[in-house]
Amino acid sequence: xxxxxxxxxxxxxxxxxxxxxxxxxxTSIENGDAAADxxxxxxxxxxxxxxIVGLAGPLGVGKSxxxxxxxxxxxxxxxxxxxxxxDPSSPFSGGSVLGDRIRxxxxxxxxxxxxxxxxxxxxxxxxxxxxxxxxxLLDAAGFDVVLVETVGSGQVDVAIREIATTRVVVLVPHLxxxxxxxxxxxxxxxxxxCVNKTDLPGADIAQRDLVxxxxxxxxxxxxxxxxxxxSMTEPRGLEELWNAVEAHEQYLxxxxxxxxxxxxxxxxxxxxxxxxxxxxxxxxxxxRDPALRGLLDRVVARSxxxxxxxxxxxxxxxxxx
Numbered sequence: 001x002x003x004x005x006x007x008x009x010x011x012x013x014x015x016x017x018x019x020x021x022x023x024x025x026x027t028s029i030e031n032g033d034a035a036a037d038x039x040x041x042x043x044x045x046x047x048x049x050x051x052i053v054g055l056a057g058p059l060g061v062g063k064s065x066x067x068x069x070x071x072x073x074x075x076x077x078x079x080x081x082x083x084x085x086x087d088p089s090s091p092f093s094g095g096s097v098l099g100d101r102i103r104x105x106x107x108x109x110x111x112x113x114x115x116x117x118x119x120x121x122x123x124x125x126x127x128x129x130x131x132x133x134x135x136x137l138l139d140a141a142g143f144d145v146v147l148v149e150t151v152g153s154g155q156v157d158v159a160i161r162e163i164a165t166t167r168v169v170v171l172v173p174h175l176x177x178x179x180x181x182x183x184x185x186x187x188x189x190x191x192x193x194c195v196n197k198t199d200l201p202g203a204d205i206a207q208r209d210l211v212x213x214x215x216x217x218x219x220x221x222x223x224x225x226x227x228x229x230x231s232m233t234e235p236r237g238l239e240e241l242w243n244a245v246e247a248h249e250q251y252l253x254x255x256x257x258x259x260x261x262x263x264x265x266x267x268x269x270x271x272x273x274x275x276x277x278x279x280x281x282x283x284x285x286x287x288r289d290p291a292l293r294g295l296l297d298r299v300v301a302r303s304x305x306x307x308x309x310x311x312x313x314x315x316x317x318x319x320x321x
Contacts, residue, residue, distance in 0.1 A: 062170065083149070085149060132163045167191050193227045193247060197233075226244035
């Protein structure tokens with residue numbers, strides 16, 4: 001039996017570019033379906049290291065329009081592109097607030113483009129827990145570039161650093177967005193700053209201020225974030241933006257930072273998986289074990305504090321194991 005034959009049928013289909021198999025696998029990942037586990041295990045060693053470019057920033061700065069234009073640029077260069085757009089969703093129902101981006105409909109017949117809208121499901125960082133695994137599937141499916149658009153939810157948007165190899169923070173030159181971004185913590189995660197809508201007044205000032213901030217905020221010997229201006233109205237700046245992304249990707253390879261960053265991201269991912277699974281197991285045990293339910297009753301009655309209860313719960317689980 002060959003290595004290819006040992007792969008699950010769904011994994012084989014994804015590796016040969018079957019879009020339906022890819023979409024089904026992503027749905028399984030989103031739903032936390034265990035059926036996705038063997039697929040993810042099978043494709044992990046068959047990824048080819050496609051750049052994962054995350055676009056973050058406040059709502060209304062034009063990230064979706066920017067991505068649509070970048071897709072056109074990359075397709076003109078002969079590169080295949082996958083887009084994952086993480087929409088805000090209700091933390092109660094899990095339903096997406098914005099839904100699929102209508103503006104991408106013009107590319108649905110392009111075999112070199114794949115678009116997937118995902119609900120954040122209230123996940124920390126405005127990024128669905130499944131986003132990184134989805135990007136990995138898209139990489140294995142053969143896409144040259146994976147673009148990830150986050151929901152633009154302020155400080156929590158910084159979770160994109162655990163997913164993307166290059167992070168683009170998008171701003172607009174009015175309403176003080178550049179200052180708000182610094183307050184939100186996005187300054188620390190930016191590999192590239194994109195001042196979008198440069199046809200608006202104040203664009204030159206915003207770019208100059210960001211250049212000054214970058215100069216004062218970058219440690220010696222580290223990557224200095226580029227500051228690029230773009231406009232979808234004119235249009236302009238797209239070539240410069242993508243050149244800045246590629247320059248950062250080359251920097252990662254040249255300095256060995258890619259391996260360091262990958263190790264960090266994998267550590268965060270593995271710990272997160274363990275935390276989620278243990279959390280589910282503990283929740284189930286609290287429901288079915290009378291002794292553990294009694295522990296919760298004592299916390300509700302204020303006769304035991306939550307931290308002590310958590311410690312006792314951990315000891316109880318260890319004894320069971």
